[in-house]
Every structure is written in C-alpha cells, then in structure tokens.
Amino acid sequence: MSILHDEGQQAIATESRRILEARVHKDDLLPLLQTSGRYHEAFWATAKEQGWTALALPEAHGGLALGLVELGLIAHQAGRTLSGAPFLTSNFGAAKAIELYGSDDQKQRWLPGLASGDVIGAVAIASGPDALPAHPKVTLTNDRLDGVKDGVSGALHADVAIVFANGPGMPVLALVDLAKVEKTAIDSFDNSRCLADLHFADTPAETLVSGSAARAAALHILALQAVITAHEQTGGAEALMEIARDYAVTRKAFGQPIGAFQSIKHRIAELYGLVELARANCIHAASREGQSDFVTAAAAARLSATEAYDTAARDCVQIHGGIGVTWEIGLHLHMRRARTLALEQGSSLFWEDILVDRLAGEAA
C-alpha cells in the first residue's frame, strides 16, 4: 500500500523547498569542491534550526517523532538544491542504530545531541566494493576496534560512528566515540561530503548487536538510509529534468526552440518517466518502514532513484551542449552528487542482489 501525503506532510515539502531555495546557492557550493574537509555550513545550520535533524527521532530523546515519510520529503528538497553536508542521512542512520539497538545509557548519551545536530554521526558499514561485507576488515576484540573503514561519508566531522566489524567469530555492529580516532580525508570529486577513512587502533567500542542479528541490523540501517538517499536522488533528478526543460524551451537552433526536436523532447519526457517512477517508489518505501517488505521496497526505491539521477545528470548536460560542461553553470555539481549518492548506502549492484534474493525467496 502506498500513501497520499497529508496536509502536514505537504507543508513540510513546501516549506523546506522555500527555505532551501532561498538559502542554498550554486556559487556557495562550487568553492567547496576545491577544498577538502569543508561542508556547506549554511545548510547544516538550517537543518538544525528547522528541526530536520530531530524530525524522525523519538520524542523522549529530543526528537519530533515523525518518520521516513517526512524526512524523505526534506531530503527530496535537499536533493533539488544540491544541499551540502551529508549528515542529514548519516545522523539519522546513526541515531536509528542507537535507538533500535542501543542501551538506555547509550540513548541518553548520544540521541539528544544527534537530534539537535550538535553531535554529528556517521555510519561505517561498507568495506571497499562490499556495501555489507561478509567479513568486515575492521576487527573487534575485547571491546577494542582495529583496522580501517574506508570512504565513510561525513566521517571527517563525525563525533560518533556506527561500525560494522568482525567480532569474535561473528559480525558485530558497534558504537564508537570518534574523539580519538584518526581520520584521513579523501580528496573526492564531491568534497563537501567530507569523506574520510577511519583508522581504528585499539579503539574502545561498544557492541550494539552481534551474530546474524548484527548483519540484519546493519542491513536495516542501510535500508533506512537508502530510502532517505533515494529521496535526495529523486529531488536531484527532478531538478535536472526541469533545468533541461527550461533550457530546451529557450535555447534556439535552426530557427526553433531545441525542445521542438524529438531527440531533445523525448529525452526529457523519458527523464520525466524515470523521475516519477523513482518518486513513486520512494513514497511507497517510506510508507513501509516496520513492515516485512521494507527492504524490498527500499531496494526498488534505491535502484530507480540511482538510475533517475545518473541518467538525468548525463542527459541534462548533453542537452545543454558546450555550456553544460562549464564550471560556472554548475551542472557538474549534480553529476558529482549523482555519483556520490550512487555509492553511499551501497551501489546498484548491491541493491540488485538484495532485491533478487528476496524475490527468489533466498534472502539470508
């Protein structure tokens, strides 16, 4: 069952769009690409001020007790405006892991800060090409972590991380205070994501879940984050479709708007299809949190959103011709973000396998 958004939810979408369109500008985002370790502070300040960081967290710990549907709507708008700072998703993922699998002490210690946005969380599950590795390279022995988690979004500024590690004979999902952990910044094509490798060396860590339940928990956190990211991707794809349309109705060649040529107009109509399928899958997935088919719905949302954003980035630049590849016009911001978001929370290859395992009745 999918859903229609109620009035409150529609207001969240409209209001977040209005605010972000007023406060996020391409000219502020471009310079972030050329430095390492800086994020778009104006966006994060807005997210904190508007309570978006608290939106989907429990009231008992400073949250607003809304859910994936509402946070998804914010993420969609953030995607439209290329809003920097990866923490909207990673804070949520880290907080959900603590809320679902943590002790009361852990919740009291971390959740209020994550909800207010004063504490920044990261989620480190992947290892190289494996979004959910069978044998994580980071090891946990006697509550101490060792090894490297590579390519963790937002990690450069994170205070706390959820780490999927190899425990004593079984996988574990662990909570780690990053205060004393060495971080190596990654020079990326999308530097405002503040990517870093985390180097653990005899680092104290607290186990949240262990054994096969740890793997299921890690997948659940990935799926929750994937639904948020899918909304962000869909927003980006939608913005690119509109940019392409606006350009095609104004730019003329051979005496007519280029949008009158079917090679252009059909390309944009196909983008419309990809965006609407992704949007529909996102709305559906957000409404399935807590249901048995949630991971399946998240995978479908993730796959269609990645396809929509990548294709829109490719085609929007192509429709613009030469001007599309200039630094100044900034379409490359979307190209970069599309690829970044395609990797965060697991690539399409990962989600295809997750989905087919479920459809074939072979899910672990």
Place this chain on the structure above:
Amino acid sequence: MSDLEAYRAKAAAWCESVAPTFGKAARKGLSVEEDLALGRRYQKAKFDAGFAGINWPTDLGGQGLGHIEKITFEAEEMKHGFPNVYFGISLGMPVPVLMQFGSDRDFVKERVLKALQGEEIWCQLFSEPSGGTDLAGLRTRAETDGNGWKINGQKVWTSWAQYSDYGVIVVRTDPTVAKHKGLTYFWVDMKAPGVTVRPIKLAGGDSHVNEVFFDDVKISDDHRMSPVGGGFSVALATLMIERYVATDSAGFGPHLDLFVDLAKDLMINGRPAIEDGRIRQQIARNYAMRSGLDSINVRARLMMQAGMTPGPEGSLNKLVAVRSRQKLSELAIDLQGVGGFHFDEHASPKDDWASSWINAPTGRIAGGSDETLLNTIAERILGLPQDHRPDKGVPFNQIPA
C-alpha cells in the same frame, strides 16, 4: 472494512463464483466463435449481477457508481481471464460517446442496454491506411446525399468490426478547410449495404482487427453525433473517456514472478540462471520499474477515492510497462536456449513468453505509439513545444500528399 473494500470483496466473490463457467479453463480449446458466444453469456451474467456499466448512469442501465468502483471490479475480473475482450472497445468508447452525444434518446437507451448485455457490439472507425496517429489527416469522406449523407473510403485496424453491429466513425465532410476543421462524427450500421469488413491476420496469428470499406454507404442525418465540421472534438472526447481503466504493470504480459520461476528452473553454465548476474540485474530493474508503476496506480486510486484528480504520471503506464514486457519476453526466450523455439499460437500472452513477445509490438503501437506518448508527456505535462507541422492551418486539399 471500508465501503470500497466491501465492494472489492463482493466483486471478487462474484468473479470466483463464475470462474468455472467463464474462466480461463472453460475457454481452453474454444474456437473464436464459440468463445465470443461464451463472452456474450458472460457479459449478460455480469449485467444481471450488477457489474456492467458500473460508472454509467442508472437510467441507461448502469450502476451509477464511480471510476474507482469500475477499476476495482476490473482488477478482480482481470485475474480470471474471462472472455470480455470483445466488449472492451465497444463499452469503453463508442457506447459512452453515444450516451453523451446521441440525439435520439430512446434509440440511445435501447442500444446501451443491448450493448451492456452483450447482445450488440460497437466498433470505433478512426484509423485509416493514410495514418493512425495523425487522426485529423483522415481521408474517408461523407458527401451530402438528399437529406442524408453518403460515405466512401476505408478504415483500418478496426478492432472486432467483424462482430460489430454498429460503429462510430469520423469522416471528412469539407476538404477545403484546415484538416481538423473539416471532420464530422457519425454512427453507422455495420450491416448496411456498402459496408465490407475484411479481417487482418496479425503477426501473432489472431485476427481481431479489420479493414472496413465504405462504398456509397447511405446514412440519414440523424446518425450525426457532432456539428458538421465539429467531429474532431467529439473524437478527442472519445479518446478521453477511457482515462480510468485498470492497468497492469506487467504490460498485460507475464508477471515477474513467472520470470523468477523460470530463472530458478533453468541452468546457465551448470548453475541456476537465478545466480547469473545478467539475469539478476534484469529481474531487479524490471521489479523496480513495475513497483514504481504499481505505486503510481495505488496512489491514483487513493486520489480518486478522496475525490481528487489523479496526477498525469498515470500516462506512463503503457509506455513503461509494455517496453519492459517486450524485452523481458526476449530474455525469457534467450534463457530457454533452443528449448525456447516452441510456439503455440493460442497460448496466452499473460503466461507464455513467446506469445507475449510476438504480441508485444501491438501494445507499443495501438492506442498511442510510444513516440506519440512521449510527445504527449513532453507537450502536455512538461510544456515543451509541438513538433514542426508543415500542414498546420493549410486547407486539407492543399496538403501535399
């Protein structure tokens, strides 16, 4: 249980109850004529049970309910493979247009009741050899003849014309004005002298479409359903009536679980095909696409229930679903290797991959080709410009042939 859920349950129960008489198994091995006869009995049973003309006015024999009840029933009906295909066009477009634009109300009522009970079938005479998408470019002409009209010309791709009693037709009544402005809309008696119907055998082997020839077919002016020269807008109204129909994200081909079963049964290089990355990718991609359509359709139903107009994204259904079906059918045949050569002309496209494959092109052409649908999305939804149209505003008889 909501009212709609109660309605669905009632519809489901009725469909179950008649499935042994009219369902897929009962139809197996029947000739087209026998199947049509069964279909007429099914349509009558549907009428008697109160499931015909669900969203039509009660004074014309309908049930006076909404689009939502109609598509709810259709979704249940679709599960059983009933012989309703012969009435799909008839009750979908020509008869509703007759209800809306027919001038003789007693005649209208009599026809509607007979059509609803499966006694009479109507066809829609729009496309011509010179064009289908370019409807306004049609050439069949009607000239005044005494107090009435005389029709000459040819229609084509007319579904079920060979079994039809009546048809609605758009013809050119004035070739000296721009093409959209010289058309007039009539109904015709398909048994009238001068009407010749010739079935066309399609690639998949069936012959549900026809050529229809008109040679000096005389009709009186009371057959006219539009002002003289005002036929194009009635034609457009005809095409708009069927906006709310039950959809199928499998493009009326086999559902994805059948592909998954196939991939589990067959081996590639000694391993189950379901473990092959190429196969897995296609399953996942098709699932994501189809689940997107399913969500669009669920939301459209919820909007109708809430009294709102569904969004324009519903226009993606046919475009996306049939393309997906066509390629997946090819892959399903590939999977079977030389075992995939078998072909049964009478197999159902809903559960047979070869049948689905060979009939898929029809789905991408009939009722608006992929290219036309993309143009519609681009122009109506996204506000992109129309294509260059050299015949725009030019009198019909001056357009270069």
